[in-house]
Amino acid sequence: MTTTDAVVISDLHLGSGVCQAKALVDFLEAVHSRHVRTRRLILNGDVFDSIDFRRLKKSHWKVLSLLRKLSDDIEVVWVCGNHDGSAEIVSHLLGLEVVDEYVVASGDRRVLFLHGHQFDQFIDRYPMATRLADNLYRLIQRIDRSHRFAKMAKRRSKTFLRSTEKIRAGAVNRAKELEADVVCCGHTHLAVAFPDDAVPYFNSGCWTETPCHFLTLTDGVVTLNNFVPSAAMADTQIDLPVNATAAG
Numbered sequence: 001m002t003t004t005d006a007v008v009i010s011d012l013h014l015g016s017g018v019c020q021a022k023a024l025v026d027f028l029e030a031v032h033s034r035h036v037r038t039r040r041l042i043l044n045g046d047v048f049d050s051i052d053f054r055r056l057k058k059s060h061w062k063v064l065s066l067l068r069k070l071s072d073d074i075e076v077v078w079v080c081g082n083h084d085g086s087a088e089i090v091s092h093l094l095g096l097e098v099v100d101e102y103v104v105a106s107g108d109r110r111v112l113f114l115h116g117h118q119f120d121q122f123i124d125r126y127p128m129a130t131r132l133a134d135n136l137y138r139l140i141q142r143i144d145r146s147h148r149f150a151k152m153a154k155r156r157s158k159t160f161l162r163s164t165e166k167i168r169a170g171a172v173n174r175a176k177e178l179e180a181d182v183v184c185c186g187h188t189h190l191a192v193a194f195p196d197d198a199v200p201y202f203n204s205g206c207w208t209e210t211p212c213h214f215l216t217l218t219d220g221v222v223t224l225n226n227f228v229p230s231a232a233m234a235d236t237q238i239d240l241p242v243n244a245t246a247a248g
Contacts, residue, residue: 003037005106008113008215010044010186011206013083014063015055018208022059027214027227028066032073038216040074042102043067044186044204045081045115067094077102081186082117101174107220109181112174116185116203119170120163164188172199182222184215193224 009027013019030036049055056064070076071094078084078091078098091098101114167188175183176199184202191205191213202222205213211226 002218003039004216004218005038006040006042006104006111006215006217007031007036007038008042008044008184008204008217009207009213010079010115010204011046011081011189011208012043012063013046013049013206013208014060015052016049016208019049019060020207020210020212021057021063023210023212023227024207025059025062025066027212028063028070032066032070038074040104041067041070041076042104042113043076043078044113044184045079045117046083046186047078047081048084050083051085064094067096071096077113079113079115081115082120101178103178103180104217106217109220110179111182111184111217111220111222112171112178112180113184114171114174116167116171116187118174119167120187164190164192168194168201168203172197172201175199181220184222191224191226193222195222 009024012024014021027036031038031041067076076094076096078094078096079102080098080100084098100118101112104111104113167185171183171185175181180199182200182202184204186204186206188203189206189208190203192201192203194201200222202215202224204215204224211228213224213226216223216225
């Protein structure tokens, strides 16, 4: 079995009512048991929903326990997201260093990882509207466990789509500044791949709706996958309007 340079997950939102914690436990146990072989695990932002740890359920604490165990065996990198709070606080919780961005040399490429909220101007300009939209989105997720309507609402929202494009553009510009060949974000909860761009852009989706998504990085090649818990790592490439794999 091939050992990847990195496995990447984002937007776990531990502590929220829509966190797919049981699926996440299955995934992390597959990594810990070496069923999924990787040199590093990158947490690309929003591990927590908030720093109110009283909201964490038993399965959420299990996720944190597995992350601690994994950090003893492989490199675990935590890229800070807008929900994670103070890096100083959360880094002590898992004993991990928290960074704003991270670059991995893989094959002959440099791959940049950052959460992406840095480029989300809507959050800064309209905090109340952002909170209202976020609460409505989560309500839809709780009502419809298939998450079909939540996904439809995102894809039909012009405001959301404009924000995702700005985040993508900002991330690509940042990659150029750092002379990175590929850039990977989270934040939008929308798993996408644009492998044919001058600077390929990927988003690792989220773990708050199904299917849950993750990225793999192997010899400079980024692949977007989904995770099906019942299939114990049947990591088939998801059906996207573009090829979900990029060699750059």
